[in-house]
Amino acid sequence: MLDWLKSVVDFISTPSISLTLILLMFPFVFPPTAWFETWHRRLGLHNLWTNRGGLVMFSVITLIFVWGFTDVNFSKILGKPDNVPIMILIYSVFFFLWLAMKSAYENDAHIAAGEPVQEYYPPEDKVLVWPDLVYIELIALILMMVFLLVWSIGLPAPLEEPANPSLSPNPAKAPWYFLGLQEMLVYFDPWLAGVVFPSLIIVGLMAIPYLDSDRKGSGYYSFAGRRTAVFVFLFGWLVLWVFLIVVGTFFRGPNWNFFGPFEEWSVTKVVPLININLSEYVWVKLLRVGLPANPLVRESVGIIMLVLYFGLTPVMLARGKLRPLLDKLGSIRYSLIIFLALAMVLLPIKMYLRWTLNLHYIISIPEAFFNI
Amino acid sequence: MSEKPIPRAALNTPQDELSPAESVKRKGFISWLVVGWVAFASATGTFLAMIVRFLFPNVLFEPPQSFKIGFPDDFQIGVVDERFKALRGIWVIRDSEGIYVLSTVCTHLGCTPNWLRTEGKFKCPCHGSGFRKSGINFEGPAPRPLERYRIVLAENGQIIVDKSIKFQQEKGQWSHPEAFLKV
Amino acid sequence: MAEKKPKSRLTAISESPVWKSIFRTGIPVTRRQRMMGILNNVFLHLHPVRLPKHAVKLKYTWCMGGLSFFLFLVLTISGILLMFYYRPTVEYAYTDIMDLSEQVPLGIMRELHRWGAHAMVIAVWLHMFRVFMTGSYKPPREFNWVVGVLLMFLTLFLSFTGYLLPWDQLAIWAITVGSNMARATPFLGHEGPGASLLAIGDINLVTMSSDVRFALLGGRFVGEGALLRFYVLHCIGLPFIIMIFMAVHFWRVRKDGGISGPV
Structure with missing residues (x-):
């Protein structure tokens, strides 16, 4: 039982x-x-x-x-x-x-x-420090x-064995407060998960008081x-x-690898993780023509998808449900909020794409270290 | 608390504004002001650049990048040689055509992968990237294959590995004659 | 004649000229003395003299900001003590840490420092959470929220730089993984997007020994240079910066109208 x-x-x-x-x-x-x-x-x-x-x-x-x-x-x-x-x-x-x-x-x-x-x-009801x-x-x-x-x-x-640059412990973990970032690194490249997203987190946090124009509920x-x-x-x-x-x-x-809490941490656990790029899905599996040589043509599908994601979604939302928000905040604040929110939601989206389609990259240009 | 922010209006009292005579005096001064500020800005900029440059020393005391690893016959065909992993940070692999040298630095975040002989792959413990024996990445988050280092023969027939020159597959550099030692 | 009550020793001390030269207001018994006690003391003057009642309710404040500051002080003191025994070199770092628990009397200073640092990270997050949930970032306190976010980031970075110093497997690999992210910084890291655009002819300007990661590590990998740089950042550089921002943060709490509260 x-x-x-x-x-x-x-x-x-x-x-x-x-x-x-x-x-x-x-x-x-x-x-x-x-x-x-x-x-x-x-x-x-x-x-x-x-x-x-x-x-x-x-x-x-x-x-x-x-x-x-x-x-x-x-x-x-x-x-x-x-x-x-x-x-x-x-x-x-x-x-x-x-x-x-x-x-x-x-x-x-x-x-x-x-x-x-x-x-x-009441304002006159005060105490001495x-x-x-x-x-x-x-x-x-x-x-x-x-x-x-x-x-x-x-x-x-804790103090483990002396540092040994040639032997990575298995698993090798960042300090615990950065493990959220390390988890992101499974799904995104370091320049996104390690640099861009943390920067967006800091900027987004700092922007909160300027984006939230509602004066109610203070104090x-x-x-x-x-x-x-x-x-x-x-x-x-x-x-x-x-x-x-x-x-x-x-x-x-x-x-x-992922282990349930009651599972034994076995080094030999094999999880097949064959990841496929979006460009491969489109050109090889769907169109059966092979990957184009020009990276921009090759990745055009992914580029278009991301441009639509960040460009079209705010417009669609502004036409539909979020119209009142746009009217209330003005276009600059509205766009900033939607951009930050879309960037935030991109993480779970990529996670689900990985779990369902084994998707590696939406855009993959390793020649320029530009993978999303 | 009892304190109140100072009302904005109190900050700009009429006394703060300049009389016409004063602003005329200032107008003649303006070109000197520009010169002064430009000089100040460039001095500050230079100083900041000096600070940045200070972070990059001219000499690095790190182990030599070029070394000998023995004769080609020391390496068996089809085996991933791990003898140089700890000290030099390389794997030496010989296949039926020749010998190549792979870097032990994972292209994802620089951990050291482990060679799993039974599965025939390099597996990185940090984030689960997997590489084939050739160095090509096929699973996990690694964005590109492992790097290969320059490998040539010395005059006495020993193999020289030079880590300061690396060859990246995605840039098409693996076909370079020094990325692969034909035996 | 009414009989005078004999003075107690304690009163005698508190009325002596030496005591009075240090604490001018005497034992705070009267309302006036209590107010002057706060006003005349450089440390207590961080506080106003009087507060609205909700500001002393733990259910409202959680005391997390104060605890964060207290933990910072604990970490400063225990950190200074640790510096007496620790040498930031590859040769000695690990053995010095080993010795701390075995050769030094009351060898829990390292534990105090390490667990205190973890506690501070949590306290800072909870402080931020409290400030968000009470809407205290709203005008006129917007800028102080920004300073607070920077303080949180500096806290994490302080903790991160300290992580390398024991020079064990945990330390070196956590920092290897962490600092390799800097390698991928757009334009500034040698494996970041756009870095290859910064080149003069065939010569790349951003290489393994000239990028932002190198500036952090002082070398091409986590070694002697990295240990020294992290040590200096951890003990001097970042505390210096964080104290400046802390001063601004506390000052602005007062200047933005004190602790937030319902109008």
Whole structure:
């Protein structure tokens, strides 16, 4: 029975399955529009952000970890000293997500009832920094220091074999906070996954206050008034960053193959990964003429597709559903938002193309190191 | 908190604007101003360029790039020779026609792939790129084949490998006579 | 005559001329003394004197910004101590780290430094999450959000440069993979798109020993030069930059109207 359950968990953890499940669930958990909101309520998902919901999430995570520590293979991964931060990350992300959403839902109820939000106090109602804040800070610092000391005494920092430039460990992993990027590297070339996308992440984050023109919801937790903005941010942070870190840490084993949590990390696991370029699909398999010599002609299909993706989609969306957004933000801000969003969505799109069609590159010009 | 941002209007009071006499004085000064700023900008630019150049030393203390690896008969046909992997970072492979030297640096992100004899492929542990014995990439994220190094015979019949000259398949350089030692 | 209460030792100290020369306001008992205590102290002056009530509620602030700063201080102090025992050369780096846990009394300084760094990364992310969820990046605090994003990026880069210093297998390969991404930087890396366009005749300007990765590593691969450069960046270069941005960040919190709150 337990073994059967383990194989089910292993199957669900496969990125193609788990990401699909998350993508399907995500808009219902964090409804970006009114339509999703009604279903969010109908499915009872708003109960996640209550005390009971928090307790359930906490128990599920703890149960998975406890279960994991009893398993031979999973405990090896969980027990690695460098993976402890990931467990702390998982707990704290869920806890603070719960806390923020709970506060937001409480405030949404206040706002709907026409009452002031819970952070509101009359302007004349102030406290002195000494002692009210200084003592909170002191206690927080002491607790943090105690936490660090216990962690440091209980868990020695890892030190592996001395550096050996000729022997890559299998698997060789980046520091955990970059494992999201390393996961991207499976699907994109280094110049995209390692340089362009990180730059876009930084620029995109910095642009948030200038792109989000909505002045409401500043200085208190809220969701209903700014659901789309919260949805986009949480999608990027939780799915495309934290989730990929968890996948990279727990599920990527020898030869960067995928391993379920209860699977043994076997070096000999063979996963056939024959990848095919889009140009090969078009010229060789579809038209049966062989690849043209000129790289630009050869890759024309991919180039056209990407130009349409980044050029035509914003126009189509502006004609259709997103017309109000365009009117509200103006064309420059609108184009920037759509461009960043399309670049963000390109990652899951490429992932699915790889999983379904074994697609290697949409555009492949290795002569100029230009592969997308 | 009690602090309020300073209202914008307070920053531009009428006293801040220049009287006509003052702006005329300034007009005569403007050409000197341009000269001054150009000089300042170019000095700063030069200094920044110096800082950038400072990051690139003239001499590098790294192992020699050119070395001898033995006689052609030391290498068996059909075998991937891993003796030079640790020290020199190369695989020496001999097939029925001759010998070529592959770099042990994965073209994806520079990890060192492992030669899996049973599967007959180089497999990179970092992101799962796979290369055939020839060095051609066929699976995983590697964008291009492994690089080959210059290989020639010395006068005493030993093989010289020169890592400072590399040949890339996607640029059509593998057909270069020094990319392959006919035996 | 009313009998005078005898002074306690503590009061005697706090009323001595030496004490008063250091802490001018005395023990903060009255409202006025408490306000002056904040105003007259260079460190506490980071804070305003009075706050709206919601600003001291943990449910609102999570204290993550403060903890990030505290962790930075812990890392600075433990880092300085570690520097006494560590030599950034290929020959000594690994053995020096080994010695830290065995030859040095109370050998948990490295653990404190390493786990503290992980904790700081998480604290900074959670701080950003809090600021987003409360909409605190909205005007007039837009620019401070930008500074915060830079601080987060610098935190990650600080942690990344520190990762190489133990000079073990984990370190060298994480940095090899990480720095090889720089190799693919468009135009500036020798395997980046567009790099081959930067050439004079047949001579490529962007090569393995003249690209952005070389500037980072000080060599063609992760070796002696990289270890030294990462050491210097980790101990001096990046802390210097991050402290400048931190000063701007804290200053702007006050200047943009203090902690955010409902109007």
